[in-house]
Amino acid sequence: MLCNKFCRSFFGTKYWLGALCFLASCLAYHPSIAQESTSGPDFASQIKPILANHCWSCHGPDQESRKAQLRLDRRDEALAAGALVPGNASDSPILQRIESSDPDLVMPPPATKKPLTQEQRKLLSDWVEAGAKYTQHWSFAPPNRTGFANNGLARPASERIDQLVALKLQAHGLAPSEPADRATLLRRVSLDLTGLPPTIQQIDAFLSDSAQNAYEKVVDQLLQSDAYAERMASQWLDLSRYADTNGYNNDEDRQMWPWRDWVIEAYRSNMPYDQFLTQQLAGDMLPNASLQEQVATGFLRNQGHNTEGGIIQEEYRIEYVADRVHTVATVFLGLSMQCARCHDHKIDPISQAEYYQFFSLVNNLEEKQASYSNFVGAEPFVRVPTAEQIQEKKEVATKLDAIKLQLDLKEKQIEQAWSDWIASNSDRTIEETLGTSLIDSIDFEETNFQGTQKTWDSADSITYGPGKQGTALVLDGGRYLASKDLGKLESDRPFSISLWVNVPSLGSMAILSKMDEGMNFRGYDMLLVNGKVEVHLVDTWPSNAIKVSSQQAIAPNQWHHLSVTYDGSKKASGVQIYIDGKSTKFDVPNDNLTGSLETEKPFHLGRREKSLPLTGSIDELRFFQGVLSATDIERLAKLETLEPKLTWVRKHWQDLSEDQRNLARTWTRQKIDPAHGELQSQVEQTQKKIAQIDQSAPAVMVMREMNPPRETFILKRGQYDQPTTKVSPGIPESLRIEGVDPPSNRLQLANWLTHPKNPLTARVAVNRLWEQCFGVGLVRTSEDFGGSGEYPSHPELLDQLALDFIQSGWDTRAMLKQIVLSKTYRQTSKMTQEHKQKDPENRLFARGPRHRLSAETIRDNALAISGLLVRKVGGPSVKPYQPPGLWEDVTVERRGKYVADTGEGLFRRGMYTFWKRTCPPPSMVSFDAPNREVCVARRSRTNTPLQALVLMNDPTYIEAARVFASDVLRSGKDDELARMNYAYRKALAREILPQEVPAIRELLDLARSDFAEDPARVDQFLGVGTVSVRSDLPKLDLAAWTVVCSAILNLDETITKH
Amino acid sequence: MKHRDSDAVGLAPRRGFLKHSALGAVALTELLAGKAPVVASEHQTHFAPMAKRVIYLFQSGGPSQLELMDYKPRLKDLHGSELPESIRNGQRLTGMTSGQKNFPVVAPKFKFQQYGSNGAWFSELLPHTASITDELCIVRSMNTEAINHDPAITFMQTGSQQPGRPSLGAWLSYGLGSEAEDLPAFVVMISHGSGNDANQGLLDRLWGSGFLPSSHQGVKFRSGSEPVLYLSDPPGLRRSVRRGMLDQIGKLNQLEYQRQQDPEIVSRIKQYEMAFKMQMSVPDLTDISDEPQSVLEMYGPEVKKPGSYAANCLMARRMVERGVRFVQLYHRGWDNHGSLPSNIPKQCRDIDQPQAALVKDLKQRGLLDDTMVIWGGEFGRTVYSQGSLQDDYGRDHHGRCFSMWMAGGGFRPGALIGQTDDYGYNITEQPIHIHDFHATLLHCLGMDHEKLTYRYQGRDFRLTDVHGKLVAQMVRNH
DSSP states (O other): OHHHHHHHHHHOHHHHHHHHHHHHTTGGGOHHHHHTTSSSOOIIIIIHHHHHHHTHHHHSSOSTTOOTTOOOSSHHHHHHTTOOOTTOSTTOHHHHHHHOOOTTTOSSOGGGOOOOOHHHHHHHHHHHHTTOOOOOOGGGSOOOOTTSOGGGGGSOHHHHHHHHHHHHHHHTTOOOOOBOOHHHHHHHHHHHHHSSOOOHHHHHHHHTOOOTTHHHHHHHHHHHSHHHHHHHHHHHHHHTTOOSBOOTTTOOBOOOHHHHHHHHHHHHTTOOHHHHHHHHHHGGGSTTOOHHHHHHGGGGGOSOOOOOTTOOHHHHHHHHHHHHHHHHIIIIIOOOGGGGGTSOOSSSSOOHHHHHHHHHHTOOBOOOOOOSTTOOOSSSEEEOOOHHHHHHHHHHHHHHHHHHHHHHHHHHTHHHHHHHHHHTSOHHHHHHHHOOSEEEEEOOOTTTHHHHOOSEETGGGOEEEEOSSSEEEEEESSOOEEESSSOOOOTTSOEEEEEEEEOSSOSEEEEEEEEETTTTTEEEEEEEETTEEEEEEEEETTTEEEEEEEEEEOOTTSOEEEEEEEOSSSSGGGEEEEETTEEEOEEEEEEOOOSOOOOSSOEEESSOSSSOOOEEEEEEEEEEESOOOHHHHHHHHTTOOOOOSTTTTTSOGGGSOHHHHHHHHHHIIIIIOHHHHHHHHHHHHHHHHHHHHHHHSOEEEOOOBOSSOOOEEEEGGGOTTOEEEEEOSOOOGGGOOTTSOOOSSHHHHHHHHTSTTOTTHHHHHHHHHHHHHHSSOSSSOTTOOSTTSOOOSSHHHHHHHHHHHHHTTSOHHHHHHHHHHSTTTTBOOOOOHHHHHHOTTOSSOSSOOOEEOOHHHHHHHHHHHHTOOOOOOOSSOBOOOOOTTHHHHHSGGGOOOOOOOOGGGGGSOGGGBOOOTTSOOHHHHHTTOOOSSSOOSSOOOOOOHHHHHHHHHOHHHHHHHHHHHHHHHHSSOOSHHHHHHHHHHHHHSSOOOGGGHHHHHHHHHHHHHHHHHOHHHHHHHHTSSSOOOOTTSOHHHHHHHHHHHHHHHHSTTTTEEO | OOOOSOOOOOSOOSTTOOOGGGGGGSOHHHHHTTOOOOOOOSOOOSSOOSOSEEEEEEETTOOOHHHHTOOOTTHHHHTTSBOOHHHHTTOOOOTTTTTOSOOBBOOOSSOEEEETTTTEEEETTOHHHHHTGGGEEEEEEEEOSOOSHHHHHHHHHHSSSSTTSOOHHHHHHHHHOOOOSSSOSEEEEEEOOSSSSOOOOOOGGGGOOTTSOGGGSOEEBOSSSOSBTTOSOOTTOOHHHHHHHHHHHHHHHHHHHHHHOOHHHHHHHHHHHHHHHHHHHHHHHHOGGGSOHHHHHHHOGGGGSTTSHHHHHHHHHHHHHTTOSEEEEEEOOOOOSSOHHHHHHHHHHHHHHHHHHHHHHHHHTTOGGGEEEEEEOSOEEEEEESSSOOTTOOEEEEOSOEEEEEESTTBOTTOEEOEEOTTSOSEEEOOEEHHHHHHHHHHHTTOOTTTOEEEETTEEEETTTTOOOOOGGGBTTO
């Protein structure tokens, strides 16, 4: 009752009539409505599509393919060429050619396979008769309110929607429908704005709220919810081709989800659309760009990334840039620019040169090819720590500060500690305590090698031969030695290596290494390359590494002493190479090390981890901490012992050399005052921990401008290796805004897109919002507002909304509110015979929207109805149930393996499901989700048996039905009708209708009697899924009701918004 | 056939194809009783088709033409010599061998022999396939611009090297619809080769629908108890209960239709019925116990091993018999960058007997005339050795020439198309580009490749983009 009263006051026939009368007075000012009563066809909606599809391929903007130098996309040129005679169809050559029966003369030529229909020829003829008027392509002209008399603006925005819709309805002899009942409306608006159904409490609250603005209040609440932000973000993911893997052959995991969370947050805070756009296109270029503003530019990096071994990198880099052009043009301009990649656009005024000018705007990125193994991200990327990581880092940093304080104190007292200790100890104690700086020494003596060894793998098969002293290790290019606990060197620690080597011939070989070749060569090695000594110290090759190469080379077939020292400075200048006891000059091909050499890979003698095997002998290997002096190395090369230490230790501090002081400090820390050393290693470990946290933070690929900018060339036929003319950044001339300079970088591109006079941006955006609510846009081709896209069903309405949107400060929430508050939106969706005849697709909106829910919403809806849905916002993507083996079937070497989450990861909203591009989640794909390789602005909406199989048999839906059933049983209502009503209200926001009761009752009886025959089947059936339900429920009832609830989740009405 | 973007009705078969606008006049009861009037199908071919169905035996990874079908006797003498620059001729190489200093020619290790009335050469690795030479249209002059797996396989399967286009099977589902009441129009099956470690990735897009309505995407059939995802009822739920459930869902949906009058509801009711039928027809399809022993023996010893190439070949025949329009098999493991001589015999053992049996089996059932069988990979392999010359050599990717064969379905039996040079490196006679192959394939199916278009983002897209020409020599009676 309440509902009826409420609705009548808003939808009274009086109001509608009033609106029509008011609008009738505007008719004369209203071009598109007015033209329907004049004689000539409308150029924009009727003629242009014909010309564009049938004529312009050869007589349009594309210069190269233009035939007979005739262009028909411009009136002046068509008239000048004499092709058209306005007002006289029969004298117009093009009409003559169109009507010709001579296959050599008729247009379009039969070979093009694009013949005109009788109806099209008639339209063209009528158009010429009426004067052959051209108008600018509608979407390239700024939106305007000319369709409206001024006083129309005074009305509330949502009423203006109804006025314009009513006007069109009247012209088609249709009337608006009754309002939908309140509960249906609540379910509709909840699903549209949040992607979730209303709860019973929400329904009751709304139905009992008699306030005039009850509906508006509910809308406001919905728009303020987290679920709204998720729903909006979910739609943005198709447009942004967001995924959790790289796509292409290797399809590694990536971590772009902080970008996805940025989108959620942007909607949650109702970020104005102009900022939303600007940050995603150029957040990095904003003054003092924050981390989040950089993350926003992940939008332009969401495309796939190919790491296949043999690819030509520039070829793919060009594809990524082209993808950015395609995405920006589709998402923000509603234009299909990619046609102009190979040649001038055949329909829209976009030349190939202009395409590459636009290309240039998003080409200015030093995008690095990432390697297949251990993919983190293709540079540039930023690390975006999670809230937990930020907290953990904070705690560790606090701890670090405390330890550092203590360490600082020790450091300040280090000279004193040294002097005191020296003074108070005997020579003998000093000698025993400080000993030597030797860390490891391996002599390769056959007799006692087992005794001297560290833990060697494969030591059994060692071969010995004559050495420099005693025997030596002999390697044959196949054997090698590996040890887990030898050779642990770090980039911030000084060390020295000394050894003897004798090789029979020169080539490329590794003497020793501790390196992870699969992880960008992390670690170090010492190589012989054609006799030259080469050393790599690598964090990440080649961006973070030192490489030095001696100028002198050793000769084959004789013993040479080699030594390398390094001072821990992370600079090539801190390295020394000695050959046969003499320091030698070296080249520095690489000198940008800042990171660490640490790797879990073992130390190898005689090869790298996997490559560069050595043939030859190695002897007398020594590792020292600290940098040995030239004198010491000379001694080693003569097989002498090192310079004795104790000759200097009793000197006064001020008399010590800097090297000696450093050694004294090191000894104090490590040997004299172990507590000091302990503090130092604690600091190091804590710093490492911080670095680890930083390194484990998700890597989000972002945009970063190159300086100087990259040059862009027109690419012949779009091919990466066929550059022709150089172009400067810009936009198509046809889209220039008067008085505004064309953009020359990404930030300016964003400014141009969000300029109030840009004719497309606001139209495209509001059209999407309309589509979200009505299932179809005012422009049905929401991805194409160009010459071949569809003409808007309500051009004046689209313009109104676009202008309102701009004037509101690009306020998305306000625009959605305006739409859902309209009476047009609030009509019942029931179809009548008249609708079926006059408007089967509901393009005129004589009834409310009705269409199947999206893949994600179908899932969310079922989980929400059952109560399983976990309402956690954001975070890493999750892995719900998926049939086993799908990833193995398609991944390289079958190494992909899908491991479903346990616990809450199974029950998150669909937008968080892990998206593997080469194998997207099958239940989503069944319901028309794209694979996210390219930007998709509009999903298809199909109706297939595979969808029925998913809803009937996917464990997600069986489990949801079971948990739903347990809720129904526990709802405290013992009689079956009450339970049915409860279940229906949860799923459909309405009570069960009397005529529906027998169906549910029959099913219940059938299931109950069938399960009663065999309790074992009850257990099997109730065993699907992982969530347990209360055991006090009678199992038979639960199983029977699970069948019923599964049926309810399968109803057309359940998966439909109406 | 032209089509603008629009909502599509999924797997609806031709006979029951429901157009929204046509529904108004049809009584619901008639629809549900399956008595819906036949709506003029959109699925009309451009001319009389020679083939109605396709089985595509895709060899993923790039099988070497030099070891299988492109016999090059001079290679024996050239073995170990450097590939002349005049032959390589600035060829774009993959990143895997572009750094190589030497390009030593390597002769295949296997013996070749001539077969059939046209004297086609086959290596000893494919005796069964060789025995059906007279049925085959052999093309040794296929070529592609792509030199890496992802772009090459994407090109072969979608007509474009880059992601985003509909796959071949999706185009056919869109263009020809389905003949089966209770099976998808486009089915995909995957088998894993016995060769070691040479599996490249397969990608969802290879059987995806691109910008076509997603109902045209391929449906994966898998070995095991659930050939189609989510086909099986949950454990403990009996068929009688499922039937009862569907009856009640149907009734409730009917009531909703009476209230709402939306034809989509009628379509939903039909889809649920079809799902129920699929639940019965798929087990019937995959249960091969009704195959006579003689047939099983034809396909070889692995035919009973679920998921093997042999089992998939037999399944492909059973599918086309039941009206599946396009059966896409993938056999993985042909990417022999190394150890080619030890791996390729294993791969050939996997495929040889089953695929020959498939062709013979189709023929003996009278199905070969209107069913085309296609065999081939995404590219061929280089005549030069990857890395230094070794006994167990490898070959890199090679797009300039590779070999394929087709049988039945309008292709000319016994045809030998194209020639390559003495190195098996360049085409010397009648190059067949992928676009040409696609154009010819569509032609055999009764479609003009220039007319099979779909309007998306303002452009009429084709499988063959703006290229492709019919190769008359490949077509029967042309």
